[in-house]
Amino acid sequence: MKKLFTNLTFWVLTAIVCGVLLGHYNPEFALHQIFEKGFKQNLIISEFEIKNTFSEFLSSIFISFVKLFINPIIFLTITLGIISMGDLKKVGKVGAKALIYFEVVTTIALLVGVVVANVIRPGDGVVTDAIKGGDISKYTKSATEFSWLKFFLDNVTLQVLVIAIVLGIVLSNYSGRQKVVDFLAPISKKVFWALHKVMLFAPIGAFGGMAFTIAKYGIQTLLPLAKLMGTVYVTMAIFVFVVLYFILRYYKISLWKFLKFIREELLIVLGTSSSEAGLPSLMEKLEKMGCSKSVVGLVVPAGYSFNLDGTTIYLSMAVIFLAQVFNVHLDIQQILTIVGILMVTSKGAAGVTGSGFIVLASTLTALKVIPVEGLALLLGVDRFMSEARAITNFIGNGVATIWISNNENEFDRSKMEAAFAHVDDYENIVKDNINNK
Structure with missing residues (x-):
């Protein structure tokens, strides 16, 4: 029993259940406004994305603290990885292989979404008048303003990735690079130590996120679009447990053990509902299970921008869904056009606020056959589907890193077997290391 109560997984799961119960039975308290307008500017920590409601504040403050670690960890991991790798040709080879992998797998994700949406047809019978709409002007405006330069400038993670790669390449040619490693390595350990301290507050963030979602939108808002939600979740499951399963099976690695x-x-x-919340810990665990530091440092941050499997599935299904709602028949050529457009536009989905709707708006605008106003149908349930998108993106990037590590012979199977065989022991070791530092 003592082991159960000291297990972070138990407390996060408990917090999620409590958040759902609070949001459903006492939404007024969950949505209670704790900050007056303008109070955010008076806070010392004004750079954080602080929300006004009680529940959203708990979630956003936790995510904001975790975000502080993402860029330093990416910078340190990539820089140290490239310096230790030494062979710059190998850096370019891993990067090129990662981008090819991302394009192939996200295209498969798009096709899976299109096929399932056409088979189940979640948009048939949806009455648009019965669903509360919303303001989509900010999404359509942002869609017309999108550019790859803006994508890069808005995506700090991608900027850090580029800077770290350049610096790593420069330092790898420096005669005193070992001194740089000796300087950066202890800093990296301290950053991860601090991250583990912050992750102890994960149950609070999970509680706030679920309470806010249920309280604001209510379970009853799911009913009109329940078929779409169910279809999205089923499709994500098919992609994870079929496509990603066989990708790992190629190297005889168990998807189930990895998920555990x-x-x-x-x-x-x-x-x-944020893959960012687990990104730094994922990088650490991938190293613990045998992936080399250099591959983890290159693939995970790049995947965060270019390997959004869950997002691409959702985007393809949303376009087909809206076509069905408005009785727009799409022929094979138009469907292939949708896939082609999303192959490009979905890559920018991580760099812009409200990215999913912005990419959808730009896709619908390019097609010119489906009313852009249909986006209003998705506003109310988007939050409920964001969990599936985030988890699928998260798992997809982990699988990509493992596959590329194996393909590059940069994977230690003995570490993986030890990690998989002693999952609970590993979590206790991490806690002991935190307490001893």
Whole structure:
């Protein structure tokens, strides 16, 4: 029993259940406004994305603290990885292979979404007048303003990735690079130590995220679009347990054991609806299970921008869904056009606020056959589907890193077997290391 109560997974799961109950039975308290307008500017921590409601504040403050670690960890991991790798040709080879992998797998995700949406047809019978609409002007405006330069400038993670790669390449040619490693390595350990301290508050973030979602939108808002939600979740499951399963099976690695190994991170992503909340911990665990530091440092941050499997599935299904709602028949050529457009536009989905709707708006605008106003149908239930998107993106990037590590012979199977065999022991070791530092 003592072991159960000291297990972070148990507390995150408990927090999610409590958040759902609070949001459903006492939404007034969950949505209670704790900050007056303008109070955010007076806070010392004004750079954080602080929300006004009680529940959203708990979630956003936790995610904001975790975000502080993402860029330093990416910078340190990539820089140290490239310096230790030494062979710059190998850096370019891993990067090119990662981008090819991302394009192939996200295209498969798009096709899976299109096929399932056309088979189940979740948009048939949806009455648009019965669903409360919303303001979509900000999404359509942002869609017309999108550019790849803006995508890069808005995506700090991508900027850090580029800077770290350049610096790593420069330092790898520096005669005193070992001194740089000796300087950066202890800093990296301290950053991860601090991250583990912050992750102890994950249950609070998960509780706030679920309470806010249920309280604001209500379970009853799911009914009109329940078929779409169910279809999205089923499709995500098919992609994870079929496509990603066979990708790992190619190297005789168990998807189930990998998911068990990252179960804490999966629950945190589920509770907060943000893959960012588990990104730093995922990088650490991938190293612990045998992936080399250099591959983890290159693939995970790049995947965060270019390997959004869950997002691409959702985007393809949303377009087909809206076509069905408005009785727009799409022929094979138009469907292939949708896939082609989303292959490009979906890559920018991580760099812009409200990215999913912006990409959808730009896709519908390019097609010119489906009313852009249909986006209003999705506003109310988008939050409920964001958990599936975030988890699928998260798992997809983990699988990509494992596959590329194996393909590059940069994977230690003995570490993986030890990690998979002693998941609970590993979590206790991490806690002991935190307490001893």
